[in-house]
Amino acid sequence: MKLTCSKFEQILKSGRLALTAEIGPPKHTSPEGVISNARLLKDCVDAANVTDCQSAVVRMSSMAASLHILQNGLEPIFQVTCRDRNRIAIQSDLLGAYSLGIKNVLCLSGDHQVFGNHPTAKNVYDLDSVQLIQLTRRMRDEKLFFSGEAFKAYEPRFFVGAVANPFADPFEYRVDRLEKKINAGAEFIQTQCIYDMERFYRFMEMCTRRGLHERAYILAGVIPLKNWRAARYIQTKVPGMIVPEDIIRRLKDAEDPKAEGLDICVEQIQYIREQIKGISGFHIMAINWEEAVSGIIRRAGLCRSETPDKEKE
Amino acid sequence: MKAFEPQIIAFCCLNCAYSAADLAGSLRLQYAPNVRIVEMPCTGAIDHRVLLQAFEEGADGVFVAGCLEGDCHYLQGNTRAEKRVKALQKILDETGLGGERLEMFNLSTAMGARFAQIANEMTERIRLLGPSPLKSKPKGGGPG
Amino acid sequence: MIIAEQKPLKEVADFIKDCNKVLVAGCGGCVTVCLSGGEKETEILASALRIKRRIEGKPLETVTYTATRQCDPEFIEAMESVVRDVDAVISLACGVGPQYLAERYQDKPVYPALNTKFAGGSRTHGVWEEYCGLCGDCILHRTGGICPVIRCPKSILNGPCGGSQNGKCEIGQEVDCVWQLIHDRLKRLGRLDLLKEIAPLKDWSKSRDGGPRRMTREDVMI
Numbered sequence: 075m076k077l078t079c080s081k082f083e084q085i086l087k088s089g090r091l092a093l094t095a096e097i098g099p100p101k102h103t104s105p106e107g108v109i110s111n112a113r114l115l116k117d118c119v120d121a122a123n124v125t126d127c128q129s130a131v132v133r134m135s136s137m138a139a140s141l142h143i144l145q146n147g148l149e150p151i152f153q154v155t156c157r158d159r160n161r162i163a164i165q166s167d168l169l170g171a172y173s174l175g176i177k178n179v180l181c182l183s184g185d186h187q188v189f190g191n192h193p194t195a196k197n198v199y200d201l202d203s204v205q206l207i208q209l210t211r212r213m214r215d216e217k218l219f220f221s222g223e224a225f226k227a228y229e230p231r232f233f234v235g236a237v238a239n240p241f242a243d244p245f246e247y248r249v250d251r252l253e254k255k256i257n258a259g260a261e262f263i264q265t266q267c268i269y270d271m272e273r274f275y276r277f278m279e280m281c282t283r284r285g286l287h288e289r290a291y292i293l294a295g296v297i298p299l300k301n302w303r304a305a306r307y308i309q310t311k312v313p314g315m316i317v318p319e320d321i322i323r324r325l326k327d328a329e330d331p332k333a334e335g336l337d338i339c340v341e342q343i344q345y346i347r348e349q350i351k352g353i354s355g356f357h358i359m360a361i362n363w364e365e366a367v368s369g370i371i372r373r374a375g376l377c378r379s380e381t382p383d384k385e386k387e
Numbered sequence: 388m389k390a391f392e393p394q395i396i397a398f399c400c401l402n403c404a405y406s407a408a409d410l411a412g413s414l415r416l417q418y419a420p421n422v423r424i425v426e427m428p429c430t431g432a433i434d435h436r437v438l439l440q441a442f443e444e445g446a447d448g449v450f451v452a453g454c455l456e457g458d459c460h461y462l463q464g465n466t467r468a469e470k471r472v473k474a475l476q477k478i479l480d481e482t483g484l485g486g487e488r489l490e491m492f493n494l495s496t497a498m499g500a501r502f503a504q505i506a507n508e509m510t511e512r513i514r515l516l517g518p519s520p521l522k523s524k525p526k527g528g529g530p531g
Numbered sequence: 532m533i534i535a536e537q538k539p540l541k542e543v544a545d546f547i548k549d550c551n552k553v554l555v556a557g558c559g560g561c562v563t564v565c566l567s568g569g570e571k572e573t574e575i576l577a578s579a580l581r582i583k584r585r586i587e588g589k590p591l592e593t594v595t596y597t598a599t600r601q602c603d604p605e606f607i608e609a610m611e612s613v614v615r616d617v618d619a620v621i622s623l624a625c626g627v628g629p630q631y632l633a634e635r636y637q638d639k640p641v642y643p644a645l646n647t648k649f650a651g652g653s654r655t656h657g658v659w660e661e662y663c664g665l666c667g668d669c670i671l672h673r674t675g676g677i678c679p680v681i682r683c684p685k686s687i688l689n690g691p692c693g694g695s696q697n698g699k700c701e702i703g704q705e706v707d708c709v710w711q712l713i714h715d716r717l718k719r720l721g722r723l724d725l726l727k728e729i730a731p732l733k734d735w736s737k738s739r740d741g742g743p744r745r746m747t748r749e750d751v752m753i
Contacts, residue, residue, distance in 0.1 A: 157685070161732065183692040186684050188702045197685070204689035205732055220732065239693035247691070247714050250726065254689065258729055266693060313694030313701030436571065439578040478575070481540040482583040520586045527551070527581060527590030 080177040081149050082121035083233040086291040092355030093119040093376060095367050099134035105142040111364045112143035118368045121149040121178060130190025137167060140176050152176045155184025160200035161220050172230035180235045181206040204258050210234050211259030236260035240277035242314040249280040256290045263290050264357040267297040270316045271345060278350050287352030294346050295357040298339035298366050301331040336366060343374040393447040393513035395422045400430045402460040403496050404452030410499030418503035419510035431464025435475050448513035450490045532561035533625040534659045535645040544583055546642040550618035557597035558624035565659050568623030568645055570597040601628030607635045614639060667737030673725055675716030682709035688730035
């Protein structure tokens with residue numbers, strides 16, 4: 075029934091550990107940075123997320139940046155938030171993106187505009203991420219617009235994803251919420267970045283017990299940290315993130331914080347591969363440090379040529 | 388030209404401030420004759436409007452005197468009065484009259500000397516500030 | 532009730548800077564309860580305006596009047612005699628009051644003394660909070676009696692979002708995550724099953740997005 079030829083989806087389906095990275099569009103009109111990042115990453119990851127005005131800061135649109143990376147050999151995961159556009163504009167963007175060859179979409183609520191550089195803007199939030207997932211799937215599976223009107227032809231056939239945050243509260247409800255997103259139709263999940271291994275372990279245990287890892291591909295998110303300040307920023311300024319104090323201490327005490335940060339990241343990936351069941355891949359968010367991604371992949375033993383099939387079942 | 392003699396209205400609570408004023412009298416303490424006292428059951432009964440009226444009708448300065456913190460006969464009256472006085476000081480600043488013409492003091496019934504001191508303090512403060520800016524200005528017709 | 536807050540004195544004084552006589556009109560409804568536009572606040576405002584203008588050398592005459600409410604034509608009608616001789620009217624009602632006055636007294640400038648803020652209630656004396664989003668399509672039966680439309684800054688209907696931490700919203704520590712509250716309430720009621728259902732798209736046309744709304748009761752119309 076599905077005719078998506080997203081490479082990302084194919085890799086996940088094949089049982090291989092998938093790898094994704096993240097690209098943040100610029101606060102200006104030159105695509106040079108995005109293009110060079112795409113060229114850096116295209117041979118080591120399967121796809122890259124293109125963020126949608128992350129933290130409510132105005133940046134080049136996710137759709138435009140997605141097209142730039144697509145034209146430079148890297149498959150985009152088009153991020154769509156609900157903050158800035160109503161259902162009319164979102165559907166319009168979905169049609170436009172698909173027409174450009176973009177095949178993967180990640181559905182998010184979006185950080186509230188109070189975090190960004192236009193806090194006095196009207197927020198939209200016409201729908202939420204769960205509704206967006208459900209209706210985007212319905213566009214493909216039932217060929218319907220969000221209103222229920224039928225497509226005459228050429229409906230968009232996206233590979234639909236969502237985010238899960240095991241580190242937000244209420245903890246006991248986070249697995250229920252992930253299940254709700256999967257029930258709504260999410261096919262792949264990227265988690266918020268993980269530093270609290272214990273909590274992530276408990277979370278994945280609950281997920282696998284419910285068989286969620288068999289209904290959607292779950293990718294574990296990691297962010298390599300350059301120094302203790304970056305860690306502190308994430309801990310205090312980014313909504314929904316937990317960074318344990320000992321990570322900050324390790325970075326503060328390190329002689330070479332960058333190397334330490336990469337070590338920590340590689341350790342995290344290795345730990346997850348060895349100890350945690352149900353993971354189908356890794357989402358490496360190295361914003362402003364894209365050149366580190368290939369090194370991390372190599373050291374963690376995830377290179378394309380070496381990657382075996384998904385080990386744990 | 389006559390030197391400026393401030394006209395001060397003092398709203399004093401019966402239990403403490405008014406009694407202290409009485410005591411000052413019995414002790415024959417000398418203090419500025421500029422203060423006219425209005426007796427209140429408790430400073431908690433003070434209303435913003437009454438204080439504003441005092442100024443509109445020509446007072447150069449106004450103070451509210453109540454019991455020491457924690458000793459209010461009606462428990463929270465002086466606390467509420469303090470908050471109202473603060474709010475009104477802000478309003479008076481915004482009107483251009485100046486919130487420094489309004490003050491709140493706390494004292495106990497035995498503090499006759501303190502009452503005299505407050506009366507003198509306030510009178511001097513207002514003397515330095517000069518007459519209320521409303522004194523020389525005509526009204527626009529009565530309040531509704 | 533509708534919660535409104537007084538505008539700064541300077542702003543209100545500026546509206547009427549060319550007037551010699553104004554009506555300062557309070558309202559006995561919501562703004563009396565939230566202490567921003569009742570009889571007392573009206574008299575304080577009038578006094579403050581008089582003092583300010585006297586000091587500026589341009590005295591102001593004021594008339595004060597507190598209507599039972601400013602959102603019923605009959606109460607606005609009754610103000611005819613006090614409106615007649617003034618240069619302008621300052622209304623201390625919610626946004627409805629000045630509009631009703633302006634509609635009835637077309638030749639008088641009407642100015643708002645308040646900023647109307649939200650529909651809510653009091654928490655403790657002196658503290659009022661927004662509780663109702665006026666969305667026109669109440670869903671409180673599905674959320675344990677707690678409104679996510681207005682109490683969630685993203686109006687999420689299938690919450691919480693990923694920014695909820697320690698029961699607080701991502702936008703600030705002083706804001707409770709309403710979905711945490713809803714989750715806890717439904718858990719207490721034994722109705723967590725309600726959270727499994729995917730809440731459908733909201734019909735925002737029933738809210739302000741559909742245009743100014745109207746409600747009627749045919750059976751009471753004369």
